[in-house]
Amino acid sequence: MLSYLPLIFVLVGLVLYTVLAGADMGAGLWQLMTGRGPHAVRIRDHAHHTIGPVWEANHVWLIFVLTVLWTSYPTVFGSILSTLSVPFFLAAIGIILRGAAYALQSGTSIPRERRVIDTVFALSSILTPFALGAAVGGVASRRVPVGNAAGNLITSWLNPTSILVGVLAVMVAAFLAAVYLCSDAVRLGEPELVRSFRARAIGTGVITGVISIAGLAVLRFDAAPLFDGLVHGPGLAAIIVSGLAGIATLLLVGRRNPMRARGTAALAVAAIIAGWALAQQPVLLPGLTVEQAAASNRTMLAVVIAVLGGAVILFPSLALLFRLVLHGRFDPGAADAPATEVTPAPRPARGHGLQAWSAVGSLVVGAGLLVLADTGWAQALGVVFLANFIVLGYLACTPADIAAADPQKTGRSTTMEVTRADPTVR
Amino acid sequence: MQVCVLGLIAGCGGGGSVAAPATPNAMGFAAVDQGYLLQARQMQALSFAVHIPLVCFGIAFPVIILFVEWRYLRTGDELYRTLARRWTRVMVALFAVGVITGTILSFEMGLLWPAFTATFGGVFGLGFAVEGFSFFLEAIFAGIYVYGWDRLSPKMHFASGVPMAIAGFTGSLTVIAVNGWMNHPTGFTLRDGKVTDVHPFEALFENSYFWHELIHMYLAGYMVTGFVLAGAYSVGRLRGRWGRYERTALAIPLTIAALASPAQIVVGDWAARTVAEDQPIKLGALEGLGQTTRGAPEHLLGWYSAGEVHYGIAIPKLLSLLAYHNLNATVLGLNAFPPDQIPPVNVVRIAFQLMVGIGTALALLGVIYFVARARGKHLPDSAWFYRALVVAGPASVVALISGWVTTEVGRQPWVVYGVMRTSEAVTGAAGIPIGYGTLAAVYLGLVVAVVWILRRLAAAPLPPRNPPAPRYATTVGR
Numbered sequence: 001m002l003s004y005l006p007l008i009f010v011l012v013g014l015v016l017y018t019v020l021a022g023a024d025m026g027a028g029l030w031q032l033m034t035g036r037g038p039h040a041v042r043i044r045d046h047a048h049h050t051i052g053p054v055w056e057a058n059h060v061w062l063i064f065v066l067t068v069l070w071t072s073y074p075t076v077f078g079s080i081l082s083t084l085s086v087p088f089f090l091a092a093i094g095i096i097l098r099g100a101a102y103a104l105q106s107g108t109s110i111p112r113e114r115r116v117i118d119t120v121f122a123l124s125s126i127l128t129p130f131a132l133g134a135a136v137g138g139v140a141s142r143r144v145p146v147g148n149a150a151g152n153l154i155t156s157w158l159n160p161t162s163i164l165v166g167v168l169a170v171m172v173a174a175f176l177a178a179v180y181l182c183s184d185a186v187r188l189g190e191p192e193l194v195r196s197f198r199a200r201a202i203g204t205g206v207i208t209g210v211i212s213i214a215g216l217a218v219l220r221f222d223a224a225p226l227f228d229g230l231v232h233g234p235g236l237a238a239i240i241v242s243g244l245a246g247i248a249t250l251l252l253v254g255r256r257n258p259m260r261a262r263g264t265a266a267l268a269v270a271a272i273i274a275g276w277a278l279a280q281q282p283v284l285l286p287g288l289t290v291e292q293a294a295a296s297n298r299t300m301l302a303v304v305i306a307v308l309g310g311a312v313i314l315f316p317s318l319a320l321l322f323r324l325v326l327h328g329r330f331d332p333g334a335a336d337a338p339a340t341e342v343t344p345a346p347r348p349a350r351g352h353g354l355q356a357w358s359a360v361g362s363l364v365v366g367a368g369l370l371v372l373a374d375t376g377w378a379q380a381l382g383v384v385f386l387a388n389f390i391v392l393g394y395l396a397c398t399p400a401d402i403a404a405a406d407p408q409k410t411g412r413s414t415t416m417e418v419t420r421a422d423p424t425v426r
Numbered sequence: 427m428q429v430c431v432l433g434l435i436a437g438c439g440g441g442g443s444v445a446a447p448a449t450p451n452a453m454g455f456a457a458v459d460q461g462y463l464l465q466a467r468q469m470q471a472l473s474f475a476v477h478i479p480l481v482c483f484g485i486a487f488p489v490i491i492l493f494v495e496w497r498y499l500r501t502g503d504e505l506y507r508t509l510a511r512r513w514t515r516v517m518v519a520l521f522a523v524g525v526i527t528g529t530i531l532s533f534e535m536g537l538l539w540p541a542f543t544a545t546f547g548g549v550f551g552l553g554f555a556v557e558g559f560s561f562f563l564e565a566i567f568a569g570i571y572v573y574g575w576d577r578l579s580p581k582m583h584f585a586s587g588v589p590m591a592i593a594g595f596t597g598s599l600t601v602i603a604v605n606g607w608m609n610h611p612t613g614f615t616l617r618d619g620k621v622t623d624v625h626p627f628e629a630l631f632e633n634s635y636f637w638h639e640l641i642h643m644y645l646a647g648y649m650v651t652g653f654v655l656a657g658a659y660s661v662g663r664l665r666g667r668w669g670r671y672e673r674t675a676l677a678i679p680l681t682i683a684a685l686a687s688p689a690q691i692v693v694g695d696w697a698a699r700t701v702a703e704d705q706p707i708k709l710g711a712l713e714g715l716g717q718t719t720r721g722a723p724e725h726l727l728g729w730y731s732a733g734e735v736h737y738g739i740a741i742p743k744l745l746s747l748l749a750y751h752n753l754n755a756t757v758l759g760l761n762a763f764p765p766d767q768i769p770p771v772n773v774v775r776i777a778f779q780l781m782v783g784i785g786t787a788l789a790l791l792g793v794i795y796f797v798a799r800a801r802g803k804h805l806p807d808s809a810w811f812y813r814a815l816v817v818a819g820p821a822s823v824v825a826l827i828s829g830w831v832t833t834e835v836g837r838q839p840w841v842v843y844g845v846m847r848t849s850e851a852v853t854g855a856a857g858i859p860i861g862y863g864t865l866a867a868v869y870l871g872l873v874v875a876v877v878w879i880l881r882r883l884a885a886a887p888l889p890p891r892n893p894p895a896p897r898y899a900t901t902v903g904r
Binding site: 052053054056057059060062063064066067068070071072073074075077078079080081082083085086088089091092093095096097098099100102103104106107108147148149150153295296298299302303306307310313314317318320321324329330356363366367370371372379382383386389390393394397399400401402403404405 | 455456458497506518519521522523525526527528529530532533535536537540541543544545546547548549551552554555556557558559561562563565566567568569570572573574577578589621622623624625626627637641670673674676677678680681682685686688689692693695696751796799800803804805853854855856857861864865868869871872875876878879882883
């Protein structure tokens with residue numbers, strides 16, 4: 001049991017990464033396929049804006065998956081990443097370009113620059129899910145043996161199953177993004193955007209479904225054990241759930257209730273990942289079961305404690321973020337907070353000289369303890385004195401006051417001059 | 427709970443040789459023949475050098491911004507609010523780049539060093555798993571903080587920044603625990619090449635390198651952030667932009683960095699003495715001490731070859747005094763160790779001297795600032811002071827990277843000190859040069875992009891009071 005729990009965490013992380021960060025990548029993809037004109041600009045801005053507050057948090061699920069995997073099943077991590085180094089490297093490049101392009105998008109509104117940046121963003125938003133999907137395909141079709149780069153560096157990810165999963169990953173991202181963006185447009189009261197993304201959601205949903213069904217034929221020839229697992233028992237149940245949830249999503253989007261469609265769309269995707277896991281268990285890699293791959297019991301227990309403890313903090317925080325976002329608190333033009341009610345506090349007069357000497361004293365004592373003493377508690381005390389030096393030193397320097405009082409003769413400008421407007425940024 | 431490592435550490439601490447390298451390795455992860463080990467190491471170093479300055483901003487920038495916002499809440503002075511808002515925009519750009527460069531590092535744990543992770547993931551991995559949660563909190567609350575300006579009440583907004591600042595600290599804490607463990611591996615036993623008897627918490631938090639590395643890095647975070655910010659506003663000062671806003675934006679980070687610098691020297695001394703105790707080879711390399719010497723001198727500058735430092739300035743007995751608090755203490759030279767366990771001496775030594783030299787110069791700059799402050803109630807007048815600050819920003823980044831080169835290259839040829847060689851950790855996959863070249867090109871583009879966006883943000887107007895959301899609303903309807 002203990003050897004399976006972290007694997008469940010990994011799968012939950014993978015599902016959340018797919019349905020959250022995957023949708024962010026899909027939003028990037030939709031930024032490319034807009035055409036031109038004012039409506040296209042609105043589509044791009046809509047796609048850009050909605051992922052703003054959440055994409056970094058969503059991205060962290062990937063880190064979570066990797067770290068729990070390498071702590072709990074180190075051999076599996078080493079085998080997968082070394083044999084599948086090419087797709088993972090491509091995904092890494094995609095992640096760099098995506099993140100950089102996202103940061104740059106807020107730096108310009110010049111159409112020419114925006115076009116270049118949007119294109120990089122969109123292409124990397126396709127590259128990353130494809131490469132990660134291809135890597136999953138390599139694992140699912142048992143092309144990753146145990147060992148340091150023991151598998152084929154090319155065919156482990158350039159094979160029918162990998163290409164299928166890679167393409168599916170891109171389509172799923174586009175589908176999820178369209179559903180979420182449609183729902184966001186409803187909240188924003190933008191009927192034109194709702195129509196645009198409704199069409200996209202239904203289109204990509206249908207295509208994804210068709211590829212999935214056709215894909216089963218690919219799996220039958222290329223990954224027979226996986227195919228068997230998917231058409232029997234619990235694997236089959238998961239596939240059916242996924243199909244039903246997909247159909248429900250299309251109906252909800254078509255019936256103008258895209259808010260609810262978020263949940264069913266995510267369920268459809270989660271069920272596919274669950275189906276893969278159920279079809280493949282208990283084997284992680286060829287000849288290596290979950291039990292065999294698990295790290296020592298003490299490590300597994302530590303992981304379980306750490307993850308459950310972390311979840312107690314993480315999920316309320318995530319809930320807060322998503323509530324703020326989904327309730328439109330971060331939307332453009334959302335009601336501003338009332339103007340501040342702060343009142344200037346009178347500044348008490350302070351003995352700066354005393355503080356300065358206390359700071360110097362703290363530095364001397366802290367240095368003495370750290371340099372001369374060898375015991376742990378003395379070192380800890382030394383660190384406390386150094387911290388005290390910094391705090392007292394800051395109070396003694398009163399940098400904000402001297403900045404305010406500076407009787408400068410050399411400077412010619414005023415506060416407002418730094419605000420010189422760059423014509424390119426408005 | 428025996429501290430294991432086959433007694434290797436004790437063995438070399440006593441002046442003897444380090445035992446033969448442990449034979450790898452669990453479950454098919456035998457050492458492979460990798461012709462591009464050096465390139466793999468350089469690729470790792472490049473990834474790290476790009477990421478680590480961003481870590482500094484992750485540690486210190488949220489705290490500094492929150493401090494400025496707190497001053498606004500306390501004084502009601504709009505200036506602090508404007509300052510905090512503008513810095514938030516810079517922070518969010520740097521945070522985004524930090525997120526992606528950090529992701530690359532975690533990929534490289536498997537892309538470059540799969541045998542290391544496959545063998546010891548169960549020992550050190552927990553540190554990263556816990557770090558993941560810090561990363562989550564940082565990302566979540568950064569999102570809330572950045573988008574919450576004007577949309578949350580002032581006090582709620584300030585509160586939303588606090589977890590972000592705490593997570594910046596805890597995240598670096600757990601990662602540094604892993605690095606401390608790599609330098610002083612404890613909490614497991616190696617039996618026939620297999621890792622057994624694992625105590626992950628002991629491995630992470632009971633190694634002797636953890637505390638000083640943590641505090642050294644934490645102070646470095648404030649130094650880099652503070653000096654880079656002060657340097658940026660010094661450029662403005664030299665160009666005549668010197669209103670109250672700029673003076674405040676310079677004085678606050680400058681004061682913080684100037685205070686951190688002298689404290690850093692003390693912590694650095696603590697770190698060096700721990701190295702002397704636990705990794706005498708590293709000490710020998712960073713001092714360029716070829717022969718075991720009683721009353722060893724300290725050499726400044728110079729070049730190490732054939733067992734001694736040439737063209738250096740020798741200060742008699744200083745090394746013995748610094749390392750062991752005894753003028754006549756015997757310091758182990760590199761000749762006391764097998765040649766195949768000695769790190770590349772000049773790389774380590776030059777990096778070490780760069781770090782110490784720059785760190786000392788920065789502390790002196792801090793002292794100059796304090797003296798000027800004590801003599802008058804305003805910032806220094808001399809243009810030279812601001813020119814020095816312009817240099818101090820990039821110099822602090824150089825010192826930061828040099829410090830990491832010192833400890834990481836100084837640990838070579840080991841990835842886990844005394845237990846696993848870097849050559850045993852490396853991937854067997856082909857194509858490292860291609861990956862290295864690609865990553866170098868992409869990172870070059872990334873650096874250019876970051877400079878571009880920071881310049882744009884610096885030129886952008888101060889946000890007006892209660893503006894609409896920045897990008898979306900301005901382009902809609904056009």
